[in-house]
Amino acid sequence: MLRSALGSPHEFVITYELVPGQGCCGKKVERLLDLAREVKADGRISALSITDNPGGSAALAPAAIGAELLQLGIEPLIHFSLKDKNRSQIVSHLYLYQRLGLRSLLVMGGDFPKPGYYGQARPVFDLDSIQTLQLMRDMETGRHPGCALSLEQPQRRLFKGCVVSPFKATEAEQVWQYAQLLRKAAAGADFIISQLGFELGRFEELITFVRRRGLSQPVLANVFIPSLPVARAMAAGKVPGVLLPPELLARMEQEAAQGRSQVRLERAAAMIVRLRRMGFQGVHLGGNGLSCSDLRTVLDQVEVFDAAAELPDLAVDFPLQGAWTFCRREAGRLEERPIQPGRKPGAVRIRALSHRLMFDQQLLTGRLFAHFCRFCAQGRRRTAALTLLERAVKRLLFSCRMCGDCTLARSAFLCPQAGCPKRLVNGPCGGSRFGFCEVHPDRRCFWVRVYERLDPQTTVSSLAALPPLPPKDWALEKTSFWVNWFTGRLRQGN
Ligand code: SF4
Known part of the structure; x- marks a missing residue:
């Protein structure tokens, strides 16, 4: 055996x-x-x-x-x-x-x-x-x-x-x-x-x-x-x-x-x-x-x-x-090199701040936004209008695909549904070459781009310690993440 x-x-x-x-x-x-x-x-x-x-x-x-x-x-x-x-x-x-x-x-x-x-x-x-x-x-x-x-x-x-x-x-x-x-x-x-x-x-x-x-x-x-x-x-x-x-x-x-x-x-x-x-x-x-x-x-x-x-x-x-x-x-011994994530952070800080203002329930803005989303969720038209708003904002900023189960905060505010052909949410596959994607060799691997936006203090251990995101719930496809999140349709983990 x-x-x-x-x-x-x-x-x-x-x-x-x-x-x-x-x-x-x-x-x-x-x-x-x-x-x-x-x-x-x-x-x-x-x-x-x-x-x-x-x-x-x-x-x-x-x-x-x-x-x-x-x-x-x-x-x-x-x-x-x-x-x-x-x-x-x-x-x-x-x-x-x-x-x-x-x-x-x-x-x-x-x-x-x-x-x-x-x-x-x-x-x-x-x-x-x-x-x-x-x-x-x-x-x-x-x-x-x-x-x-x-x-x-x-x-x-x-x-x-x-x-x-x-x-x-x-x-x-x-x-x-x-x-x-x-x-x-x-x-x-x-x-x-x-x-x-x-x-x-x-x-x-x-x-x-x-x-x-x-x-x-x-x-x-x-x-x-x-x-x-x-x-x-x-x-x-x-x-x-x-x-x-x-x-x-x-x-x-x-x-x-x-x-x-x-x-x-x-x-x-x-x-x-x-x-x-x-x-x-x-x-x-x-x-x-x-x-x-x-x-x-x-x-x-x-x-x-x-x-x-x-x-x-x-x-x-x-x-x-x-x-x-x-x-x-x-001295004859293998030692891990220091690593340097976060060398091209882009707009990650401002996006993280906006995310916090919208979702942190300790903040007044977060509580107001939650009330607003729950209010919208009570009527079909209001839900449709909010979904439209979310789609417009997130498509512009993140090329959002409206999966309804947003994991942006876990990938340095880059969208894996739009950026990774395998739509992997927990990290890369093994197919990349020289930092470029297996599927589109002219594009850099999505997770390499994420790495460049990570907090510079990130280590192999801290990356490994992130709890893996559970599988996506396909019933949420094309629905509003904001509504799903604040009405409890989603697991807490995004
Ligand atoms: S190489 Fe990177 S971007 Fe391409 S499919 Fe694999 S994880 Fe996704």
């Missing part, structure tokens, strides 16, 4: 990522299952993870392959991607996984959906990964009547993983990633898998961060073995959230020209040994087009390197030049 393997201090856990394609059968599915059989026979890989509509394109659902892996006696680790599921689908998939005996899930937002049948699929992102982890915990404990398991059913606790990227190139993105990691851990994540990357120093930062912050969750480092075409695509920014340094691509081009492409397997093995010595509890292997024989070569080589007194002289560390790093080395 993945849970027990990761819980054992003596085991170094290896998982491998399977990527189902389109269609329910055929050669691709057969190849996956053949590989699974060989992996089972080899016995060194603890679990096979299965992607969920990877890259935002429709593919065979992971539960199908997962159920077959169970029959083969291999533990599946299901990628539980939230881009295509609303909260009902999330709950119903959790029931499905429990029913099928699929116990280990890797919870993630996922890549923005790609065009499919008659064009672009509607992006869902109804819950983010923090909210989903909380929902899963609530289901397990039966705390929420809307989603608790029926008491007649046996309570099966799922083994829940989360993802973090230590490979971000800018301060804002990296600080958010670590703050989000702390929030995911607090929301109930049982283990952590990193984004894939090629820089050892960043892996070291991650494991150091996890240890120093007292997180008890085991961490798997994501070791990806790209083919040359995939490396080219990654270097060109075609894979969301992945930064492949040009030096690595140049080396791979050279190796390919010399007919030595298989060096990539040796490089992965050397990296795995280094990550193990760094303190990771395991690695999550991935790579397109790898055969089981390739995987065996990597794992054999790991054993050889492990047994050797010295590691081979093989370049495995490819830092991204000019990128901001979370730590710096002082």
Whole structure:
């Protein structure tokens, strides 16, 4: 079991990522299952993870392959991607996984959906990964009547993983990633898998961060073995959230020209040994087009390197030049760099003051505004007029979408409904590159802009300590937030 393997201090856990394609059968599915059989026979890989509509394109659902892996006696680790599921689908998939005996899930937002049948699929992102982890915990404990398991059913606790990227190139993105990691851990994540990357120093930062912050969750480092075409695509920014340094691509081009492409397997093995010595509890292997024989070569080589007194002289560390790093080395020890949020505050102060004047019930203005809104809420015409006023003011100031459940005060008075294509209210996804948005690469990530407006005293811990906003109530869409707030239709948390 993945849970027990990761819980054992003596085991170094290896998982491998399977990527189902389109269609329910055929050669691709057969190849996956053949590989699974060989992996089972080899016995060194603890679990096979299965992607969920990877890259935002429709593919065979992971539960199908997962159920077959169970029959083969291999533990599946299901990628539980939230881009295509609303909260009902999330709950119903959790029931499905429990029913099928699929116990280990890797919870993630996922890549923005790609065009499919008659064009672009509607992006869902109804819950983010923090909210989903909380929902899963609530289901397990039966705390929420809307989603608790029926008491007649046996309570099966799922083994829940989360993802973090230590490979971000800018301060804002990296600080958010670590703050989000702390929030995911607090929301109930049982283990952590990193984004894939090629820089050892960043892996070291991650494991150091996890240890120093007292997180008890085991961490798997994501070791990806790209083919040359995939490396080219990654270097060109075609894979969301992945930064492949040009030096690595140049080396791979050279190796390919010399007919030595298989060096990539040796490089992965050397990296795995280094990550193990760094303190990771395991690695999550991935790579397109790898055969089981390739995987065996990597794992054999790991054993050889492990047994050797010295590691081979093989370049495995490819830092991204000019990128901001979370730590710096002082007297041989990694120390967190000071951070500088709030460098471009814009009109945040004046907006915060207006917000206070309108909503703080300790102030006369706040009480008057509350009375006014409650008065308007008593008649349909008055409500309509107030809604119109709110729409006009907030559209002008914030490009407001009238979601009726305003969270402006939690994102430095920038509107996530208008500014973030995934409409994330609790912080960024992992898809940004060099501070720019995964979905609109010509625009800066919304949450990078928020970071630039934060209070300069903000720290990773203070960001992490913000209670996550609960899921949006879609019944409030297009209604007046002012009315909703003062008539108690909203949770207190905005
Ligand atoms: S704005 Fe940032 S958080 Fe939103 S989709 Fe783009 S990269 Fe992700």
